[in-house]
Amino acid sequence: MDPVVRAAEALRAAGRVLLACHVNPDGDTMGSALALGLALQHAGKKVTLVSPDEVPLPYHFLPGSHQFQRSVPEGDYDVAAALDCDGESRMGSAAPAVRRAAQVIEIDHHTGTDRFGDIVVVDPTAAATGELVFGLLRLLALPITADVATNLYVALMTDTGSFRFANTTARCLRIAAELVDCGADPFRIADHVYETRSRAATLLLGRALASLKLSDDGQIAWGRLTAEDFQQAAATDAETEGIVNHLRAIAGVRVAILLREVNGKVRVSLRSREPVDVAAVARVFGGGGHRVAAGCTLPLPLATAERRLLDEARAALHRAPAPGGDGREAPNP
Template sequence: MTASKAEITRILAEIDNGSSFLITSHESPDPDAVGSSLALANYLSGRGKDVTVYLSDPVPDNCSFLPMADQVYAEMPERDFDVCFVLDVGEFRRAGKAVTGNKRIGRLINIDHHLGCENFGVCNLIDPKASATAALIHRIIKAAGDEVDYPAALCIYTAILSDTGSFHYSNSDPEAFAIAGEMIDKGVNAWDVNENLYESEPLQRIALLALALSDLTVSPSGEYASVTVTLDMYEKTGANAQDTDRFINYPRSIRGVQVALFFRQIEEGLFKVGFRSKGKMDVSAVSASFGGGGHHNAAGCTVKGTLAEVKALVFDRLEQMR
C-alpha cells in the first residue's frame, strides 16, 4: 500500500469513527479551496454526518452557485468538533487564527497538493502531483467505495477546472481529465460552470482590472512581467481582494514572459506577491527566499516596503535566481 493509500485508509477510519466535522481552508479562498471544502461537506452530509464549513474570508461571488455555499460560516462556531479537515492551505497558519489557536476543533486532517506542505495533521494526505485538492477529495470518496453524487461532482469539477486554468496548465494530467469526464457523466454542465466562474463578472472587477493593467511592468529582458493592485485602486473602484482572481494571467499571457507577478497591497508597507511560471523557473524557490511557498509554477509570499521597493527587490531576486 502506498503512503497516499495508507493515509486515505486512515482518513476513512476518522470519518467512520467521527460524528461532527469542521471543514476549513485558507484565507482569501479560491475555487479549489471552496470547491474541495464543499465537495467534502456534501459527501459527509450525505453520509449522515454533522458538518460545518468555516472560511475566514467570504466565498467568492463566482463560487456562490456551488451547493452548500450559502451555508458557509463566516465566524467560527463556539462548539466542539471531533475532526477538523484543513484543505489546500500549504501552511497551517493560512487557515487563520480562529483555526490555528482553537483547541475545540478536534483531530486535524490535512489534505493538500502544495509542494512542501507542512505535516500538521494526524493524517496528512499530500500529493504535489495532484491537479487540485479537489482531486484528493475525489480519491477519498472513491476509496470509500461510494459514488460521487451531483452536488459533490459540481464542486469537484469547478475546483479542478479552475486550478488547471481550464485545462491549460501543466497540472492538467490524465487524472484531472478523467475526473472531469466522470463529473460530466454525473450531470455537471460544463457551460454553466464556465459561465459562473468566468462570464459573470461584476463591474467593479473590470474597473479594477483596468487600473491594474495600467501599472503593467515588463523587465528589460522581457522574461518577467507584473501587474499591481493597491489600496487606492480598491477605493476608486469599490472592488476588493476577491475581485483580483486571475489578474496574474494577463502578464503571463505576454509572448516571451517566463514568470508573471502580481503585487497586491495588503496594508500600508506590505504587499502580497504572487508568482506564475511557464516552467522554466521554479518560482517556489523564489517565493521561499522571501519566506513564502507554493509549487514549481505557482507560488506566493509577502514582502514589506513601498511598491517601488518591493517591485525592485522581487525583480532583482528573479534575476539573481534565473
C-alpha cells in the same frame, strides 16, 4: 496504515467536522471543501466550512457556497481538515481553530514541506486536491450527487486551466468524465467561472494593467494595486482573481507578479512559465504554491515589497535553465 484509509476512518468516526480553505481562495480549495462537506452532511455529520477570505463572485454559484464562514464558531471539533492549503500559514485566521481540533487532516497536492496534520494525505501527482477528495469519497462509499460533482469538477477544471495545463492527466480526465455522468454541467460551470466578472473587478483589471511594468529584458512583468485603487473601484481583494494571468500572457514574459495593498500588508500572486520556480520565491516570504503559480503576503510597504519581490524573481530566473520547453502551465495555488 495508508493515510487515505486513516483519514476515511477519522471522518467516519467524527461527529463534528471543520473544513478550512486557504487564503485568497480558488476553485480547488473551495470546490474540494464544499464537495467533502456536502457529502459528510449527507452522512449526518455536523460540518462547518470556513474561508478566511470572501468567496470570489465567479464561485458564488457553487452548491453550498453560502455555508462558508469567515470566522470559526466556538466549540470542539472531532476532526479539522485543511484542503489545498500548502502549509499552516496559508489557512490564515482559520489556523488556530484547526490546530485545536482533536485530529487534523491535511488533504493537498502541493509539494511544500510545512506539514502540520496528524494525518497527511498528500499526492503531488494529483492534478488538483479535488482529485484526492474524489478518491476519499469513493473510499467512504458516500454518494457523489450532482452538487458534489459540480464542486469537484470546478476543483479539477480550475487547477488544470480548463484541462490545458501540464498537470492534466488521463486520470484527471477520467474523473472529470465521471463527474459529468454524476450531474456536473461543463458549459454552465465554465460560464460562471470564466465569463462572470463584476464591474469592480473589471475596473481593477484596468488599473492593474495601467500599472504594468516590464524588466529591461522583458522576462518579468509586474503590476500593483494600491489601497486607493481598491477604494476608487469599490472593490475587494477577492475581485483580483485571474488578473496576474494577463501579465503572464505577454510574449517573452517568464515571471509575472501582481502586488495588492490590502489591510496594511501586500498580498502577492506569482505566475511563471516552466522551468522558473516561483514557489521558491513565495517560500522566501512564508508563502507557497506550485512551481508556476504561487502566492505570499509581505508585512511591508508596497514599494519595499516590490523591490524585494523583483530581487527574488531575478534570482529565480538566474537559477532556471534557459527557456526551450513547451511553455505549458500548472495550476493556481
